[in-house]
Amino acid sequence: MASADRPSFHLISFNLCPFVQRSVITLREKDVPFEITYIDLADKPDWFLDISPFGKVPVLKVGDGEGGETVLFESAVINEYIDEVTEGSLLPGEALKRAHARAWIEFASALAVDTYRMMVAKDEQSCRDAAASARDKLAKFEKQIEGPLFGGDGFSLVDAAAAPALQRIAWCEDIVPLGVFDGLPKATTWRDALIERPAVQQSTIPEIRDVFVDYLKGRGSESRREASSWLGQKAG
Numbered sequence: 493m494a495s496a497d498r499p500s501f502h503l504i505s506f507n508l509c510p511f512v513q514r515s516v517i518t519l520r521e522k523d524v525p526f527e528i529t530y531i532d533l534a535d536k537p538d539w540f541l542d543i544s545p546f547g548k549v550p551v552l553k554v555g556d557g558e559g560g561e562t563v564l565f566e567s568a569v570i571n572e573y574i575d576e577v578t579e580g581s582l583l584p585g586e587a588l589k590r591a592h593a594r595a596w597i598e599f600a601s602a603l604a605v606d607t608y609r610m611m612v613a614k615d616e617q618s619c620r621d622a623a624a625s626a627r628d629k630l631a632k633f634e635k636q637i638e639g640p641l642f643g644g645d646g647f648s649l650v651d652a653a654a655a656p657a658l659q660r661i662a663w664c665e666d667i668v669p670l671g672v673f674d675g676l677p678k679a680t681t682w683r684d685a686l687i688e689r690p691a692v693q694q695s696t697i698p699e700i701r702d703v704f705v706d707y708l709k710g711r712g713s714e715s716r717r718e719a720s721s722w723l724g725q726k727a728g
């Protein structure tokens with residue numbers, strides 16, 4: 493419940509979106525109550541287009557408890573705001589380390605793009621090229637990961653930013669092993685530690701794996717009516 497000194501949070505989401513998932517993970521890690529509304533990105537409601545400048549999710553509506561509302565967008569910005577106004581901090585206290593974390597959050601976004609390319613690739617070569625690109629990025633992460641999480645034992649916003657992409661790569665590799673984590677022990681441990689975290693497990697709809705496979709197959713979602721991707725065909 494919002495009050496004058498405690499804002500209320502309402503996320504606007506799409507069920508498969510890794511960027512919204514970052515914010516859900518942050519809210520859950522910080523044990524903050526929030527409301528969530530799912531929209532269909534293929535049929536965006538007018539009220540959503542009115543409040544989302546890029547027409548993208550996530551959008552976070554922040555109520556001030558007195559009838560006022562501010563709309564935030566961009567997952568990295570939303571996550572930093574949530575972190576700032578709640579107990580504890582998921583970013584380092586020191587400016588240089590904080591900037592370093594922000595830089596790797598940005599890099600995690602590029603990893604999410606590779607993951608999407610893996611998911612929607614129409615042929616084996618394109619899928620393997622995207623997987624190789626993801627592996628290149630994870631090899632760069634490998635040199636930065638302190639283990640088991642990005643910055644050591646403590647969960648950070650870099651972990652929140654990377655978890656959805658790591659999870660999706662694992663889902664893709666459950667269908668076809670693509671070697672994305674080969675020779676990358678720290679990234680492998682990082683992936684496993686994040687996937688097991690309750691906040692990550694509770695950051696999607698329960699039936700996410702079915703929705704994911706349906707999406708690869710190009711059916712089951714209003715947002716995509718194309719032919720199956722290569723991974724979708726392999727999923728049987």
Ligand SMILES: N[C@@H](CCC(=O)N[C@@H](CS)C(=O)NCC(=O)O)C(=O)O
Binds near residue numbers: 508548
């Ligand atoms: N940089 C944005 C990326 C958000 C984004 O790309 N969201 C996708 C869904 S995962 C979206 O809303 N796309 C709009 C569309 O598909 O029309 C962020 O981090 O929030």
